[in-house]
Amino acid sequence: MSSSQQVHSIRPRRSALYMPGSNARALEKAKGLDVDVLLLDLEDAVAPDAKEMARTQVCEAVAGGGYGHRELVIRINGMKTPWGNDDLKAAVAAKPDAVLLPKVESLADIKPVADYLAEQGADGVRIWAMLETPGAILNASEIAEAAKDPHNRLDVFIIGTNDLSKESGAKILPGRAALMPWLMTFLAIARVGGADILDGVYNNFSDLEGFADECKQGADMGLDGKTLIHPKQLEACNSAFAPSEADVEWAKKMITAFELPENHDKGALQVDGKMVERLHADMGRKTVAIAEAIARHVDA
Structure with a gap:
């Protein structure tokens, strides 16, 4: 998968x-x-x-x-x-x-x-x-x-x-x-x-x-x-067990940084002065997905 x-x-x-x-x-x-x-x-x-x-x-x-x-x-x-x-x-x-x-x-x-x-x-x-x-x-x-x-x-x-x-x-x-x-x-x-x-x-x-x-x-x-x-x-x-607002915002920052054209081939980079790896962005995608799913349930 x-x-x-x-x-x-x-x-x-x-x-x-x-x-x-x-x-x-x-x-x-x-x-x-x-x-x-x-x-x-x-x-x-x-x-x-x-x-x-x-x-x-x-x-x-x-x-x-x-x-x-x-x-x-x-x-x-x-x-x-x-x-x-x-x-x-x-x-x-x-x-x-x-x-x-x-x-x-x-x-x-x-x-x-x-x-x-x-x-x-x-x-x-x-x-x-x-x-x-x-x-x-x-x-x-x-x-x-x-x-x-x-x-x-x-x-x-x-x-x-x-x-x-x-x-x-x-x-x-x-x-x-x-x-x-x-x-x-x-x-x-x-x-x-x-x-x-x-x-x-x-x-x-x-x-x-x-x-x-x-x-x-x-x-x-x-x-x-x-x-x-x-x-x-x-x-x-x-x-x-829900991601905090700060967790979600940080996850989105990492995801956005790695999606920039100049960073597509990079395995690690700095975000807000912190060194993060691509695996952290992958973890961030799960964080954002869970937060969005929770929001859909609340709005339903």
Whole structure:
């Protein structure tokens, strides 16, 4: 994919809000939220005796539409559970933007789903994958290679920090020092595979200051957005993962400088007294594209 194609296909994924599939009122309310992605959950947020009802509600909501620019992603139960196969079939028929696979640890967790989507001709449905176990860490290279294969449709990875903490025994404390090596490993998986990656949730949704700090940390790490458990977290999250006005202006300056006829063959030059390379201009194009996409959503 060329850099111009990559920029064209960019869409903001600053905020991704989990919505319990069993809560019909929440599914309707989501149509008015300032959120980039809705993660319509059939897995962790739904009790076993409500799985079938949640599947029906979510798929009817997706098929019914009315969610505007928001990406609709259905998190299904694992394919080895009693609900996984039926979840996948119903989700694909509803035609969301993507299906989210839990606890992905290898190509074997991805390829059968990709094969099924191809068999069904579901060209518009992508695959997102949860990275939330020690197995995903140990198989990082394999998962990254899987993401590079277009057949696998892998657009986005989501870090499941709660499950990662549970499986490893590492505590989630302010600053997340114990998790940081694994978070950066997951970031590397995404970048090698050309995918976006979203941070895990912040459990105390009443602690907005702590939440804002963790959003800033994730943005500084290079993550593309964050998953959320409550609408009150949206404002801080959208702000943290959006390019600032200063970032956009600087990006435009770099792009303009490299587009000047006399600079077409240069790999580096000075802009406002700073030495910048052509790769910085390419990064700037992504910054501008995201800012423009956000603006289109606001104006819609």
